[in-house]
Amino acid sequence: MIAWQIQSLLMSYPDAQLLSRTPLLRRAAETxxxxxxxxxxxxxxxxxxxPLTELEADYVATFDHRKKFSPYLTYFAYGDTRKRGMALLRFKHAYRAAGLELDDSELPDHLSVVLEFAATGDPVQGQRLLVEHRAGLELMRLGLQEAGSPYAAVLASVSATLPPLRGHDREAIARLAAQGPPEEEVGLAPYMLEGTR
Incomplete structure (x- = not known):
């Protein structure tokens, strides 16, 4: 789907090549x-x-320094726990099954990578990965919107490519907003304060 290709480019780190493509992306968006x-x-x-330097600084400030806007989809479901590693493997297996091999420069759950896969690799599996991580996507979209970030527009477009939210989706978003991503607790029991177990 052309929408996922456009969104993938817009969710990538901004550079001069992206800026040179804005007229083409604008024409594609109109279709x-x-x-x-x-x-x-x-x-x-x-x-x-x-200016490009401001775009670069904003991207880093938005996505690298604020976990609530993490572009890594598995972060919302698994935090920085060991379970996240298995989730990342599922992304890699989906890409490999479609004949795509990622290099080590980017994690497979980065939103721009998933959108690129959905656009050019396997649309069905790409959409499945996006829907599986819908709660995190919606939480990111709402947070960006609340912060007044220009990236909220891109996330609104991504959300519009997915099936409508259902009751259980809304519950998952509310639960994730209230609790946040899980934290690793394995091996921490000896260090927990009395009364917190």
């Missing part, structure tokens, strides 16, 4: 259904009017 395409020009306008 999408309104619910998917309408948010994208807002972000493309932001790219056009913002």
């Amino acid at each position: 999408l259904p309104v619910t998917i395409g309408a948010p994208l020009p807002r972000f493309l306008d932001h790219l056009d009017r913002t």
Whole structure:
């Protein structure tokens, strides 16, 4: 799907090549259904009017320094626990089954990588991975929206490509918002304070 390709590029670290592609991305966005395409020009306008150094700094400040906006989808479901490693393997297996091999420069659950896979590898499996991590995606979208981040427009477009939220999806989002990602507790029992077990 062309929408996932555009979103993948927009969720990647900004560089001069991305900025040179904004006219093409704008034309491609115009071909999408309104619910998917309408948010994208807002972000493309932001790219056009913002110096590259500011875009780079904002990307790092947004996605690298604030875990609540983590672009790594498994973080929301598994935090930094050991279970996350198995979840990352599931992403790698899905890519390998579609004939794609990732290098070690990026984790397989980075949103831009998953969107690229959905666009050019296996749309069915790509959408499945996105839907499996819908609660985290929606939490990120709502957080970016609340923070007034331009990236909220891209996440709104991603969300519009997925099936409508159901009751259990909303419950999962509310639970994740209240509890946050899990924390590793294996091996920590001897260090827990009395009364916290």
